[in-house]
Amino acid sequence: MIPYLCSRSILLYIIKMNLPTHIKLSMLPTLVLSATATKAAEQTAQARPNILYIMCDDHSMQTISAYGSPISRLAPTPHLDRLARRGMLFNSCFVENSLSTPSRACLMTGLYSHQNGQRQLGEGIDTTRVFFSELLQKAGYTTAVVGKWHMQCRPKGFDFYHILRGQGHYYNPVFCTTGQYGHYKEETGYATTLTTDHAIRFLEHRDKSKPFCLLVHHKAPHRNWMPEEKYMNLYADVEFPLPDTFWDDYATRGSAARTQKMRVDDDLRMIQDLKVPETLDATDTESLDSYYALMGEVNRFTPQQRLAFDRYYMPRNKRLLEAKLTGRELVKWKYQNYIRDYVAVIHSVDESVGRLLDYLEQHDLDKNTIVIYTSDQGFYMGEHGWFDKRFMYEESMHTPLIISFPGHIKEGAVCHQLVQNIDFAPTFLSLAGVKQPKEMPGRTIEPLFAGTTVKNWRKDLYYHYYDYPTYHLVRKHDGVRTERYKLIHFYGKGGDRAVQENKFQRMPGTSEYGTYQALKAIHYFRDDADVDYYELYDLQTDPNELHNIYGQKGTEAITRQLMKRLRQYRRELRVDE
Numbered sequence: 329m330i331p332y333l334c335s336r337s338i339l340l341y342i343i344k345m346n347l348p349t350h351i352k353l354s355m356l357p358t359l360v361l362s363a364t365a366t367k368a369a370e371q372t373a374q375a376r377p378n379i380l381y382i383m384c385d386d387h388s389m390q391t392i393s394a395y396g397s398p399i400s401r402l403a404p405t406p407h408l409d410r411l412a413r414r415g416m417l418f419n420s421c422f423v424e425n426s427l428s429t430p431s432r433a434c435l436m437t438g439l440y441s442h443q444n445g446q447r448q449l450g451e452g453i454d455t456t457r458v459f460f461s462e463l464l465q466k467a468g469y470t471t472a473v474v475g476k477w478h479m480q481c482r483p484k485g486f487d488f489y490h491i492l493r494g495q496g497h498y499y500n501p502v503f504c505t506t507g508q509y510g511h512y513k514e515e516t517g518y519a520t521t522l523t524t525d526h527a528i529r530f531l532e533h534r535d536k537s538k539p540f541c542l543l544v545h546h547k548a549p550h551r552n553w554m555p556e557e558k559y560m561n562l563y564a565d566v567e568f569p570l571p572d573t574f575w576d577d578y579a580t581r582g583s584a585a586r587t588q589k590m591r592v593d594d595d596l597r598m599i600q601d602l603k604v605p606e607t608l609d610a611t612d613t614e615s616l617d618s619y620y621a622l623m624g625e626v627n628r629f630t631p632q633q634r635l636a637f638d639r640y641y642m643p644r645n646k647r648l649l650e651a652k653l654t655g656r657e658l659v660k661w662k663y664q665n666y667i668r669d670y671v672a673v674i675h676s677v678d679e680s681v682g683r684l685l686d687y688l689e690q691h692d693l694d695k696n697t698i699v700i701y702t703s704d705q706g707f708y709m710g711e712h713g714w715f716d717k718r719f720m721y722e723e724s725m726h727t728p729l730i731i732s733f734p735g736h737i738k739e740g741a742v743c744h745q746l747v748q749n750i751d752f753a754p755t756f757l758s759l760a761g762v763k764q765p766k767e768m769p770g771r772t773i774e775p776l777f778a779g780t781t782v783k784n785w786r787k788d789l790y791y792h793y794y795d796y797p798t799y800h801l802v803r804k805h806d807g808v809r810t811e812r813y814k815l816i817h818f819y820g821k822g823g824d825r826a827v828q829e830n831k832f833q834r835m836p837g838t839s840e841y842g843t844y845q846a847l848k849a850i851h852y853f854r855d856d857a858d859v860d861y862y863e864l865y866d867l868q869t870d871p872n873e874l875h876n877i878y879g880q881k882g883t884e885a886i887t888r889q890l891m892k893r894l895r896q897y898r899r900e901l902r903v904d905e
């Protein structure tokens with residue numbers, strides 16, 4: 329429209345000019361040519377799709393009803409299901425390092441953790457690496473990110489950002505915005521709603537002559553799972569089934585599965601996570617820490633928010649304390665209420681997805697926008713008795729991925745081929761018609777959109793987790809996952825000895841140092857042994873990964889093959905630890 333108006337006004341201007349008619353006529357072809365060129369440029373820009381990438385923090389596949397798990401059937405996600413019906417449900421999408429900041433660094437750079445420097449949660453990212461957003465911007469896209477950024481660097485390559493500080497807060501969070509990096513202002517409301525509002529505001533005010541790439545990164549449903557005021561009691565009366573592996577005793581595994589601290593029974597905190605401040609033991613540093621963590625959220629409330637919180641949690645806590653539950657009954661109570669809060673948080677996320685899809689439809693943007701929904705990793709909803717993530721075991725490494733792209737992806741399609749978060753940056757670049765830098769190891773997933781099995785697709789994935797010793801005490805490990813098997817190598821020094829290998833944990837002033845000292849102060853660490861061992865799972869016969877078959881008779885050939893592939897990955901990718 330704009331070039332058309334411009335050409336029209338120039339034409340009128342020429343007509344009005346005090347020049348002989350033949351000169352005026354001789355100017356016309358130039359005018360026509362320039363108008364055509366501008367129009368063509370606009371069409372090329374418009375031919376490239378808009379990209380709407382929605383990523384939650386810690387959203388499990390088990391709580392998206394399109395994936396059909398028993399939990400999600402009791403807490404459905406109609407808008408995510410609507411997205412899945414419009415497009416493709418990916419059944420085999422995995423991360424390369426199941427932790428927030430590494431996953432985000434991988435998204436932005438298209439590189440594995442050891443290549444982009446972000447191995448653990450705090451410091452690390454190599455900011456000299458190119459972010460895909462910079463390349464999209466150069467190619468004529470308007471780029472934006474709203475919500476949880478969670479990297480220790482300024483957003484690079486964004487025309488607009490409106491981001492939370494660190495992990496962000498659920499209630500009345502602080503955001504900083506474009507041009508004001510480091511200057512955070514509090515906003516009244518719930519993080520999921522506010523993040524969606526800012527996403528929509530960006531869409532309203534964007535430069536409409538360009539295609540856009542908008543990243544909507546929700547803080548939800550990260551620990552400590554604080555539901556929105558109006559949804560706090562949404563699932564109060566629902567009883568969720570325990571996962572089959574809830575009482576796993578880790579009998580066939582190495583020590584890492586036992587020395588972690590992410591168990592629903594012992595490690596979910598009564599105060600911080602389950603919101604029972606009445607259990608405070610002021611003589612216990614761990615209990616006090618848990619209390620301050622909850623108060624860090626509760627003290628942010630407006631009086632109305634506080635009222636809603638007390639109205640739901642106080643009677644729930646009273647009933648619990650009166651029931652004097654112990655043993656398995658108490659564990660089951662913890663599980664139920666963990667899931668109830670988590671899925672109530674998801675309800676707001678689902679609504680946000682609905683609002684964004686509605687906006688696209690109402691503004692005629694749905695036809696030319698690819699919508700991607702995913703999480704920064706998977707999450708345990710009680711499987712193996714756990715919450716949190718980090719492990720290479722399925723529920724953590726496996727992450728949701730739903731993509732709709734009208735005209736390119738058939739409605740209701742399902743993809744089983746192996747996809748990893750190293751593929752996102754290459755996919756965005758290819759959608760924008762930008763050449764993929766050769767150092768990016770992933771590949772565009774566009775060929776999978778056709779819905780037929782792509783023959784020369786990858787047959788396995790490399791995974792590497794580094795963040796030990798810290799929250800949840802999951803040991804360092806790397807491994808390879810094929811469509812059928814998974815080989816994992818757990819390694820590294822145990823307890824304080826591991827800190828010797830971690831430069832940030834030894835460097836006062838860094839967030840890694842701060843976290844390490846804070847956990848030490850509440851006696852979080854144990855003197856775990858050094859480890860160096862393998863586990864092997866056959867996902868076809870043992871999808872729940874309960875039977876480690878490493879070293880068993882009959883597994884020699886597959887072990888040799890997987891070992892070879894793992895060595896090859898390490899060599900080719902120059903893995904340095």
Ligand code: SGN
Pocket residue numbers: 385386426427428429449495550551552621716799800
């Ligand atoms: C916080 C949480 C951990 C969680 C990490 C990483 N503790 O440290 O439970 O594993 O974040 O999560 S909390 O007491 O601060 O909630 S991630 O999603 O950012 O990777």
Ligand code: CA
Pocket residue numbers: 385386427428704705
């Ligand atoms: Ca996360």
